[in-house]
Amino acid sequence: MMSNETQAPGLLGRALDGIxxxxxxxxxxxxxxxxxxxxxxxxxxxxxGMSFDAIDPRTDAPIEVTNLLSxxxxxxxxxxxxxxxxxxxxxxxVLVAMLGVGVAEHSGYINTALKQMxxxxxxKLLTPAVVLVGIISHTATDAGYVVVIPLxxxxxxxxxxxxxxxxxAAFAGxxxxxxxxxxxxxxDPLLQSFTQSAAQIVDPTIQVNPLNxxxxxxxxxxxxxxxxxxLTDKVLEPRLNRTHKVNREAVDIPVMEQTTVAEMKAFRIAxxxxxxxxxxxxxxxxxxxxxLRDANGSLTSFSAPxxxxxVPLIFIFFMLPGLVYGYLTKTFTxxxxxxxxxxxxxxxxxxxxxxxxxxxxxxAAFSASNLGALIAVEGAGALKAMNLSAEITIVGMILxxxxxxxxxxxxxxxxxxxxxxxxxxxxxxxxxPDLSQAAYxxxxxxxxxxxxxxxxxxxxxxxxxxxxxxxGIGTLISMMLPFSLALISIWSAWLLxxxxxxxxxxxxxxxxx
Numbered sequence: 001m002m003s004n005e006t007q008a009p010g011l012l013g014r015a016l017d018g019i020x021x022x023x024x025x026x027x028x029x030x031x032x033x034x035x036x037x038x039x040x041x042x043x044x045x046x047x048x049g050m051s052f053d054a055i056d057p058r059t060d061a062p063i064e065v066t067n068l069l070s071x072x073x074x075x076x077x078x079x080x081x082x083x084x085x086x087x088x089x090x091x092x093x094v095l096v097a098m099l100g101v102g103v104a105e106h107s108g109y110i111n112t113a114l115k116q117m118x119x120x121x122x123x124k125l126l127t128p129a130v131v132l133v134g135i136i137s138h139t140a141t142d143a144g145y146v147v148v149i150p151l152x153x154x155x156x157x158x159x160x161x162x163x164x165x166x167x168x169a170a171f172a173g174x175x176x177x178x179x180x181x182x183x184x185x186x187x188d189p190l191l192q193s194f195t196q197s198a199a200q201i202v203d204p205t206i207q208v209n210p211l212n213x214x215x216x217x218x219x220x221x222x223x224x225x226x227x228x229x230x231l232t233d234k235v236l237e238p239r240l241n242r243t244h245k246v247n248r249e250a251v252d253i254p255v256m257e258q259t260t261v262a263e264m265k266a267f268r269i270a271x272x273x274x275x276x277x278x279x280x281x282x283x284x285x286x287x288x289x290x291x292l293r294d295a296n297g298s299l300t301s302f303s304a305p306x307x308x309x310x311v312p313l314i315f316i317f318f319m320l321p322g323l324v325y326g327y328l329t330k331t332f333t334x335x336x337x338x339x340x341x342x343x344x345x346x347x348x349x350x351x352x353x354x355x356x357x358x359x360x361x362x363x364a365a366f367s368a369s370n371l372g373a374l375i376a377v378e379g380a381g382a383l384k385a386m387n388l389s390a391e392i393t394i395v396g397m398i399l400x401x402x403x404x405x406x407x408x409x410x411x412x413x414x415x416x417x418x419x420x421x422x423x424x425x426x427x428x429x430x431x432x433p434d435l436s437q438a439a440y441x442x443x444x445x446x447x448x449x450x451x452x453x454x455x456x457x458x459x460x461x462x463x464x465x466x467x468x469x470x471x472g473i474g475t476l477i478s479m480m481l482p483f484s485l486a487l488i489s490i491w492s493a494w495l496l497x498x499x500x501x502x503x504x505x506x507x508x509x510x511x512x513x
Contacts, residue, residue, distance in 0.1 A: 102345025
């Protein structure tokens with residue numbers, strides 16, 4: 001009998017191979033965003049003279065497509081090109097975090113930390129451990145994209161497994177499971193604010209609890225982790241071993257040899273320094289008058305200074321142990337060695353910076369054109385017009401959100417657009433705003449991992465290219481498509497099961513209105 005690594009691909013494998021071949025014929029991601037930018041310009045000019053019945057819930061006025069080829073729009077594009085690039089949020093997140101991670105990596109601290117982690121993590125539980133860490137990383141906003149995903153590749157590579165399987169498992173946890181978490185995070189009050197305002201269109205007195213989906217989000221970690229675990233170990237990794245073999249000698253990752261006494265001592269001291277720094281910092285948050293809290297005293301809202309400091313904290317809390325470990329082990333002998341470590345981490349980001357430039361221009365143009373708003377509102381209106389049963393409507397809503405997510409990446413932007421249409425509509429079917437929001441979370445997460453328009457998608461392509469040269473968009477889409485389809489199916493079923501059993505969705509939540 002053939003092993004999983006060598007057996008011929010089945011129907012699913014052939015389909016994914018085909019998707020990969022077609023996808024990899026697409027231009028480089030940077031050029032793809034440039035082509036999409038030109039396409040948005042042309043489409044905006046074509047549709048700008050047309051009238052649409054769709055009402056923008058943000059302005060209560062009919063949606064109008066803006067002509068981006070007008071003289072005024074082109075002038076605005078030229079004058080804001082630089083600021084659009086420098087203000088592109090994912091760019092700063094990635095580069096600042098990677099400066100600190102680079103010091104920790106090139107000092108040898110991360111290498112030693114991984115060795116210690118692998119000692120206590122059973123080999124059979126490596127995949128679910130990576131997935132769970134990815135899910136929990138949502139608490140720290142975008143930390144998972146710049147820390148968890150690349151480290152997962154290193155971990156799998158170190159233990160002799162396919163590194164792209166580790167990257168895919170982490171990506172599925174971080175992005176595919178975006179709206180699941182044991183720990184409440186900033187996404188909870190953000191979505192709640194839009195849900196409440198949408199519900200008050202029908203009932204001005206209604207109040208929605210910020211943790212109205214907490215129990216459902218926490219319980220979702222179980223099926224999501226099991227699902228990603230199975231797909232990674234039984235479906236994806238055997239396929240990768242067949243189609244994308246890794247030349248281990250060509251990968252620039254230090255071989256994990258036995259930890260020396262000196263390295264272990266340096267690791268303990270460096271870790272203690274990091275722990276003291278973390279505890280010292282968070283002691284500053286205890287006081288109700290802490291400057292790290294928002295105006296309402298919250299630490300977890302998106303407006304809280306603590307949440308806005310996550311990326312600088314990643315930089316500091318990786319930098320500190322890296323410096324201590326590097327100087328104690330003589331990896332760093334002077335400040336030039338530290339700067340060189342930062343430079344090495346930045347050199348690996350060169351391709352991403354180029355992609356980020358074109359991605360930033362496209363995202364800004366797509367938003368300014370109002371095409372995303374038109375797609376979202378028209379889609380919500382079409383679902384409303386179908387007049388389906390409550391259960392089928394919920395599933396239809398999940399599929400709609402998953403589709404719209406391919407074009408409009410921002411979770412809050414999508415909910416601001418379609419929430420005012422769907423929440424009141426479902427309230428007329430006696431479906432509570434809490435259940436509508438839970439359905440939205442499922443659809444919003446499931447298709448994150450298959451859309452190249454998601455700002456961090458090109459970054460994950462770069463992570464993969466570290467191990468297998470020539471990997472493109474098609475490869476990553478073919479890797480993640482089974483996860484996306486399975487997530488939207490199983491997670492939808494989990495929500496329907498939750499609903500049928502009447503298990504509370506969260507604090508102060510209900511299923512019926």
